[in-house]
Amino acid sequence: MDIRKKIGLRIKEYRTNLQLTQEALAFKAEIDKTYVNEVENGKRNISVINLEKLIFALEISLREFFNSEAFDGGLTK
Amino acid sequence: MDIRKKIGLRIKEYRTNLQLTQEALAFKAEIDKTYVNEVENGKRNISVINLEKLIFALEISLREFFNSEAFDGGLTK
């Protein structure tokens, strides 16, 4: 599976846990809401600075975000 | 510390462990060598697709790459 999809799924997972809407998360992370939507759907190749902003808004650390079997393997391509 | 610097340091750490030159790593990851240099020095905001390529070339997983105290805190800005 594409790295973008893995990241999108994981963001959605934490977002719904917090019961935030995409719009609310976008506002909290100070990122455009249409962009958050496309990132969640694996359509965008997000940069680390904006990824960090999103993950921080999800109230976790980068370490926790990537601490999943989904990010174990090699290249997903 | 800036997230870009943290990532750059970590890449350098694993690269030197493998005794690869920046050029060799760039070749292995199929990324421009000048770009690898600037990423290592925290000057570039790398995207997840190219970060994954680099980390794969370092023979580790994303999970392992971010599994460090450096990536624990909140926003580094």
Added chain:
DNA sequence: ATGTAGACTGCTGTCGACA
């Protein structure tokens, strides 16, 4: 509330040359 589309700006990422 989610998702798509279009148009736009600025930066990511490439490449050649050089100290």
Added chain:
DNA sequence: GTGTCGACAGCAGTCTACA
């Protein structure tokens, strides 16, 4: 082997509007 400097194409990221 490392790092910088242009110059460049293409895409990341913003914004408005709509179903």
